Amino acid sequence: MSTEVVVQGELTRVELDGAVATLRLDRPPVNALNLAMQAEIRTAARWLAGAREVRAVVIYGGPKMFAAGADIKEMAAMSYQDMERDSHLLQESFSAVAAIPMPVVAAVTGFALGGGCELALCADLRVVGERAKLGQPEVLLGVIPGLGGSQRLPRLVGPSRAKDLILTGRYVDSEEARSIGLADRVVADDAVYEEALALAHTFAAGAPLALAAAKRAIDHGLNADIATGCEIERQAFAGLFATDDRRIGMESFLAEGPGKADFLGH
Numbered sequence: 001m002s003t004e005v006v007v008q009g010e011l012t013r014v015e016l017d018g019a020v021a022t023l024r025l026d027r028p029p030v031n032a033l034n035l036a037m038q039a040e041i042r043t044a045a046r047w048l049a050g051a052r053e054v055r056a057v058v059i060y061g062g063p064k065m066f067a068a069g070a071d072i073k074e075m076a077a078m079s080y081q082d083m084e085r086d087s088h089l090l091q092e093s094f095s096a097v098a099a100i101p102m103p104v105v106a107a108v109t110g111f112a113l114g115g116g117c118e119l120a121l122c123a124d125l126r127v128v129g130e131r132a133k134l135g136q137p138e139v140l141l142g143v144i145p146g147l148g149g150s151q152r153l154p155r156l157v158g159p160s161r162a163k164d165l166i167l168t169g170r171y172v173d174s175e176e177a178r179s180i181g182l183a184d185r186v187v188a189d190d191a192v193y194e195e196a197l198a199l200a201h202t203f204a205a206g207a208p209l210a211l212a213a214a215k216r217a218i219d220h221g222l223n224a225d226i227a228t229g230c231e232i233e234r235q236a237f238a239g240l241f242a243t244d245d246r247r248i249g250m251e252s253f254l255a256e257g258p259g260k261a262d263f264l265g266h
Helices: 035-049 072-076 080-098 115-121 149-157 159-168 174-180 189-204 208-221 226-242 244-256
Strands: 004-008 012-017 020-025 056-060 104-108 111-113 125-129 133-135 171-173 185-187
Touching: 004 035, 012 035, 020 035, 020 189, 035 080, 056 189, 080 115, 104 115, 104 189, 111 115, 115 133, 115 149, 125 174, 125 189, 149 159, 171 174, 174 185, 185 189, 208 226, 208 244, 226 244
Parallel strands: 020 056, 056 104, 104 125, 111 133, 125 185
Antiparallel strands: 004 012, 012 020, 133 171
């Protein structure tokens, strides 16, 4: 199936392949995340969140590089007053990615460092190339992660492992990333995007409202005690009984067995 560009920025674009959208980072040579690029990411993420035709998303920086981090030259020229003003918008950009209601897969090649790693952390799953390197080296610049890394990384890999990476600033290779839970799948570098795209198409075949409800229950439940989390789950579970997709899924299961339903998304 041919792809269609549905959101075109100067440094990013959103391409649609059936029900799967790819948010492509396009700022050669290393996709340094400057202020303009992060603003485009925020715009694209908000568009994706409201796109009824999209059922899954891939974030991809190209065959050689996911994102090597923030634009340090731009950042070095910023004052405290500049960053106090702009840091809210920068966090909003990545929070908008994390808030995309459909499943999101990061396809990581080359480096995902600093802001690049933080962007990958906003995805639900990470497909990582064999030669990729990931890390949060901000302390080596005299700062800390500022786009959610100090919060999302420990929730993913645990506080001790997150502190190891953040306090040393060291990089991890793909195998260590997989061993600590930072990478979900490790594949050959030239197979990263196709693997991520195939995974996204698998998600896209599912019931969109159920997928969104499951993602929301997990994400919100992690920020609550288990009793509150179970109540979040119960409400989402019960609410899905008001959808056509629940009826379609159960009728299809009874007639043909699992995995045969054609969901409508309502």
